[in-house]
Amino acid sequence: MxxxxxxxxxxxxxxxxxxxxxxxxxxxxxxxxxxxxxxxxxxxxxxxxxxxxxxxPAQTGRAAPRIDHIAFRLESADEWQALLQRLYAAEMPYQLAEVPQMGPQQAELQLFVALAPGVVIEFVTALRHAHRKHAQL
CATH class of the missing domain: 3.10.180.10 (2,3-Dihydroxybiphenyl 1,2-Dioxygenase, domain 1)
Structure with missing residues (x-):
């Protein structure tokens, strides 16, 4: 699935x-x-x-939709750097969080953007792909 x-x-x-x-x-x-x-x-x-x-108008019998967040995985350092550059160019604030290594699962870096009230977009990559030279906006 x-x-x-x-x-x-x-x-x-x-x-x-x-x-x-x-x-x-x-x-x-x-x-x-x-x-x-x-x-x-x-x-x-x-x-x-x-x-x-x-x-x-909402359809009868359907609850109002809600999303906590959506996550996109970036598979390379180049993709990660390109995302950071686009965020910087758009003056889009974000927050970073590190996911520690757990067993065979490598450490990862998460980047969260609050798109609108109640809608958060996450980007995640292997920690080795993230260069710390870009500071949080």
């Missing part, structure tokens, strides 16, 4: 789209013609983030 996609319902579609495309590095792609505005954002040819306009 693998994660298929995450859906984020937001009243500020353009800010969320800007973050995921210009900072996180996803690409905007094809989306079915739903009756509510939104975007499908792609990574490696797959739509992994669905953004939906929160101003649309």
């Amino acid at each position: 693998q994660l298929d996609h995450a859906t984020i319902v937001t009243a500020d579609l353009e800010t969320a789209r800007h973050f995921f495309v210009d900072v996180a590095g996803l690409t905007e792609g094809a989306r079915p013609p739903f009756s509510v505005d939104g975007y499908w954002l792609y990574a490696s040819g797959r739509p992994v983030i669905h953004l939906i306009d929160a101003t649309a």
